[in-house]
Amino acid sequence: MTTAVLEGKTADFDVDEVEYLRHGDKSLLARIYKPRGAGPYPAMVECHGGAWCQSDRFTERLRHEYMASHGIVSIALDFRSGNEDPYPASVQDINYAVRWAKLNAGALKTRADLIGLSGQSSGGHLAMLVAMRPRDPRYAAIALPAGSPGHDASVRCVVMTWPVINPLSRYRHARRALAAANPPDWPKSIMARQDSYWLSEANMEEGNPMLALERGEPVLTPPAVWFQGRDDTLHDYKDTESSFDGNEPQRFCANYAKAGGSIALEYIGMSRGVGHAPDLSKTGDMFDRMVAFIGTA
Known part of the structure; x- marks a missing residue:
């Protein structure tokens, strides 16, 4: 790279915890993994998964450690949970976190123009939504400290790992699965968490990266990559209400490219079945591929 340091393997890194935002007496922490x-x-800026309602800044620790050991600062966020604070609360926190990271870029050993977004599952949705709408006044509603430079939440790139890119279609996909003969267990918990966070199908339609592209919204499309496991019916499925021939990953990538964005869809050997949390120690060379993408985005 000509604009940043990206080492093949630094091995050594430090981990700090910082309060990046506070809501009343509720402190939101960022766990920051910095190469030495x-x-x-x-x-x-890393957004954890958990169907918008679960998990925290520790959930994807293996990825954060790998990034830091390969010359990338990983800023793992806590943000407001959909169990208590519905849409767009977490989007506001993440938008603020990007601006906060730009404001504090020197202390974080980065620069404002070197900051990207990453997320897993629902965190992938949140990362892409913030990246596409960095100046949306609803999302940017939390001001930086008085006197701060006027940063926005635009980012250099986006890395997504099996994102819930279309919350509305995933909700209806779960509802159809629940209505089938001998339904599986997963739709009940999925639908309950989406109900808690989104409150309505109208919100799922509005805060929706897939449908924003199909509506022709004037969004930003930074360089992006989608990593997808096999056998993943929660994220890699055909929306039966869409005329698009492929599954949701192919549909989103086609829409993103049509809007002028560069995006790669990369399948990994890991089987990403339903009913259990993904084991990030079994993702093969996915972390290496992430590092390569971030280094060239």
Whole structure:
């Protein structure tokens, strides 16, 4: 890279915890994994998964450690949970976190123009939604400290791992599965969490990266990559209400490219079945491929 330091393997990194935002007496922390050295390094603001209602900044620790050990600052966020604070609360927190990272880029060993977004499952949805609408006044409603430079939440790139890119279609996909003969167990928990976060199908339709593209909204399309496991009927399925021939990953990538964005869909050997949390120690060379993408985005 010519604009940042990206080492093949630094091995050594430090981990700090910082309060990046506070809502009343509720403190939101960022767990920051920083390579040792002067930098500046690429940085990724990381959004955990958990169907918008579960998990925290520790959930995808293996990825954060790998990024830091390969010359990338990983900023793992806590944000408001959909169990208590519905849409767009978490989007506002993440939008603020990107601006906060730009404001504090020097201390984070990065630069404002080297900051990207990353997320897994519902976190992938949140990362892409923030990236596409970085200046949406609803999402940017939390102001930086008085006197701060006027940063927005636009990012250099987006890395998604099996994102819930179309919350409305996934909700209806779950509802159809529940209505089938001998339904599986997963639709009940999926639908309950989506109800808690989204409150209505109208919100699922509005805060929807897939449908925003299909509506022709004037969104940003930074370079992006979608990593997808096999046998994953929660994220890699055909929306029967869409005329698109492929599954949701192919549909989104086609829409993103049509809107002028560069995006790659990369399948990994890991089987990503339903009913259990993904084991990030069994993702093959996915982390290496992430590092390569971030280094060239």
